[in-house]
Amino acid sequence: MGHDLKDLESTDMGVWLDHIHPEERNKIWKTFEKYLETGENFRLEYRFRKHNENYIHIEENVICLKDENGSVNRVLGIIKDITERKLTQERLEDSEEKYRSFIQNFDGIAFQLDENFFPEFMHGKVEEITGYSEEKFLSGQFLWIDIIHSADKPLVIEDINNIQKSPYNSSRELDFRIIHSNGRTKWVHQCYYKIQGKDGKPEKYQGVIYDITEKKNTEEALEKIEAIRNKEIHHRIKNNLQVISSLLDLQAEKFNDRECIKNSEVLTAFRESQDRVMSIALIHEELHEGEGRDTLNFSPYLEKLVENLFQTYRLGDKEISLIMNLEEDIFFDMDTAVPLGMIVNELVSNSLKYAFPDRKTGEIRINLFREGKAGNSSGTDEKDGEKELTEKCTGYTLIISDNGIGIPEKIDFENPDTLGLQLVTILVEQLDSEIELKRNKGTRFKIRFNVKQD
Structure with a gap:
């Protein structure tokens, strides 16, 4: 305490009181007088000034000794320096106050789950977001999984399975819908991570949930x-x-x-x-x-385009049949749909105009299908003499054929004279695709191209 014991023994009560912090001095003296009158033992805590003028926290336990008349004639006391304990307590209270203030103003739900995903605590705007109190979730009266929208529940369950299998400190984020107690649907964003249990205890999961309904709307x-x-x-x-x-x-x-x-x-x-x-x-x-x-369902468009061409090029009493085998649900953006549509326009028009000059019947076929990875060099790097795709792409094949007289051998498809075939060559290059021409038993154009996946 910074004082010599003899100094304290030789001082009167006034000197002792003078060392007590001014804010606590009167209170301590009144308490002291009260217990001297009753003769009860008592305990005090107060700040005491050391010899170097700094204050410490002390705890004083006092025993009152009485004479034969029951009056207190002497007191015994034990004084303990509790400064470290007091400072620790103050830091803890300050930390709790900050946490309490944070949770009260936190615009979401903070939670911790045990290894079975049962909540150990849920703080924040639980009732505002869900319509149910923290106690109902913690008691098991309501389970979080039960308020998740039925359409999103499989997604959430899959996410839970994934994080349970993942290593410690793995985190996951997910947007899904919940049903508020009033029946309204709300969107929430959940961010949580897996933490290792201490001393061999099971893992836990901690995270936060935010209401993002307004953002989604x-x-x-x-x-x-x-x-x-x-x-x-x-x-x-x-x-x-x-x-x-x-x-x-x-x-x-x-x-x-x-x-x-x-x-x-x-x-x-x-x-x-x-x-x-x-x-x-x-x-x-x-x-x-x-x-x-922003994308076009290409197969229905192709059907309309070719139908319009057949109406435009009515060839007297000729019966030209059309056979189309188009895969469904193929969507292209404008950068692919426009040049590809113009290619089809040119090649089908050519067949209708030139493939059947001396025949009354004929056949035009159009096939469109996915093939996984097209065989062009689009988006590739050279490595050890092999081409490897650097971007995820879906490969497609478009085949336009007829059983007419075929394109004459004298026509150089690589350097055509006609505007239509020149346009086809330019558009094929624009698509960064490949085109193959076969002239036996008619004419057959095969175009292979890649489309980047979103």
Whole structure:
């Protein structure tokens, strides 16, 4: 305490009281007087000034000794320095206060689960987010899994199984829906991790849950707005392309009135240009009539495109049959759909115009299917003489064939003279794809290309 024992023994009560902290001095003296009157033993805690003017916390246990009349004539006391204990207690209380303040203002749920995923504690806005109190979850009256939306429950169970199998300190995040006690659906974001139990005890799981309903509703509203905007854009583009097609048709009619060019290449060029424009317009029409997505369900579009071509190129009394084998649910974005649609337009038009000059019957086939990984070098690196895909892609194959007379051998497909085949070559390069031509028993074009996965 910083004082010599003899100094304290020779001092009166006033000197002792003078060493007690001023904020506690009167209270301690009144307590002391009270117990001297009753003769009861008592205990005091107060701050005492050391010789170096610093204060320490002490605990004083006092025993009152009485004379034969029952009056206190002497006291015995034991004084203990409890400064370290007091400081530890104050730090603990301060920490608890900070934690209590944090939980009260925490905009979510903090939780700890045992090895069986039963809650050991849940603090925060439990009732505000779920409609149920902490006590109901901790007592087992309500289980967290029971308030999860039925459609999301398999996803949550799978996530639990994954983290149980994972090493310690692994963390996982998941968005899912819960059903509030009032019946309303809420979106929550759960972030939790696995911690190792101490001294051989089972593992535990700690984490937080946030209400993200407002965020999800905002995202859905923005998606709807974006979908409406995209539909309007596609509608306007389609209308503009139809205007261009109509202008080409009017110009062709003007030339058609002149006897000298009725059967010339001019009218053919106008018709082919119209077909190319309409192949693009049809894409925007399909996107406009769809669900506002940025991708096109390509097989239904292909059916409409080829049907329009068959109506455009009616070949007198010829019966040209069409056989289409198109895989369903193949979606392409504009960067793939537009060039691929124009390729189909050119190749099918060529078959209709040139494949069956001296025949009344014929057959055109179109196949489209996934094949896993296309055999082109798109997105590849050279390594040890082998090509390896550097990005995840899905490979597709498009085959357009007819059983007509076939493309003449004199036509060099690598360097074609006709605008249509030149356009096909350019579009194939644009898709970074491969094209293969076979001329036996008709004409067969096989195009293989990759599409990056989202």
